Amino acid sequence: MQIDNNQLLRFTTAGSVDDGKSTLIGRLLYDSKSIFEDQISAVEKTSQQKGIDGVDLALFTDGLKDEREQGITIDVAYRYFTTPKRKFIIADTPGHIEYTRNMVTGASTANAAVILIDARHGVIEQTKRHAYIASLLQIPHILVCINKMDLVDHSEEVYNKILAQFEEFSSKLYIKDVRYIPISALNGDNVVNRSENMQWFKGSPLLYELETLHISSDINKIDARFPVQTVLRPQRDEFRDYRGYAGRIASGVYRVGDEVIVLPSGFTSKIKSINAGETAVEEAFAPMSVAMTLTDDIDVSRGDMILRKNNQPEASQEFDVMLCWLNNKSAQPRAKYTIMHTSNEQKAMVKEVVYKLDINTYQRINDDKDLNMNDICRVKIRTTKPLMVDAYKNNRTTGSIVLIDENTKETVAAGMIV
Missing domain, CATH: 2.40.30.10 (Translation factors)
Incomplete structure (x- = not known):
């Protein structure tokens, strides 16, 4: 299979707190030699000041100085790097439940999602939430990285157990391609280079998988x-x-x-x-x-x-949307918004909240119609003029919308047309 050297791959990372996302991204950048010498020197100096032997890889992805000093990473951080085979954009999103909106934002244009699981803890609620959001956003490729294998003696049995846990619940989701990789981001096992400690694993390291994902086949070539x-x-x-x-x-x-x-x-x-x-x-x-x-x-x-002429989207003024509420302020009943759909801009309103979704249990909530930050829900939207829409599952571009507050001009919600 021929990979276009200029082809861009966007991928998002997701995991629970302390699962090692920052360390993993730092390892990818460091081992693929995608970091400038002055950055390496600065991180080495900071690592020494913190009393850390070697390089604290997580520092390569901590964007703001204040965040680094507090020891937390918030919001969505975008990182760029290039290898001889491909260009990459990473959307690093927080794992906390209160940052669901950030994962939705970071993953909305992703070709792939890297989901981290701590080998000591296995599949937890946050893992399921991240997998569900990846499914909701129709991300074509999921790379499940079972991290910290060095802390479970590089056990094949532990790896197989977690793989079975993930497959059990993900089989109910709409995910096309799932791949599993046992890694140690801290030590570099199966990140850029193949692990000597897990020779039982016959698959490829993470970077090789990212470099060779065939993403051109993910584009809808039928509907013009x-x-x-x-x-x-x-x-x-x-x-x-x-x-x-x-x-x-x-x-x-x-x-x-x-x-x-x-x-x-x-x-x-x-x-x-x-x-x-x-x-x-x-x-x-x-x-x-x-x-x-x-x-x-x-x-x-x-x-x-x-x-x-013989292949047209639906022209509609009313349609159902799976919506993620992004704004700090709650939605006002029947409030007017500006809807952005491709290059079209119209006035719109949320006519009805059909149900909200508990993304930890996948259960529908029918008796709560309030829309608050991080809520994911199914709503009916009505526009002043018809929009040419496709279902999101068929076309991620013509099947997506954003809502903008007419007064503040803030983006308040993003949605996938059902």
């Missing part, structure tokens, strides 16, 4: 969805007649000559040209950013969607 972000009308004389429609292809493939329909207007035309930057191409596919021209001079504006 092109939300228009802007209309290009150059002022230069030689481009006076040019009218291009620019945006990022959400899914599917577009070719010059394809018959298309523009929604919500319903006008039809054919694709005249496609440009990726300054290069003319015959075809384009998700997630490319392109500019298209059409053979007919029709009215197209930001928020419209260019589609195939």
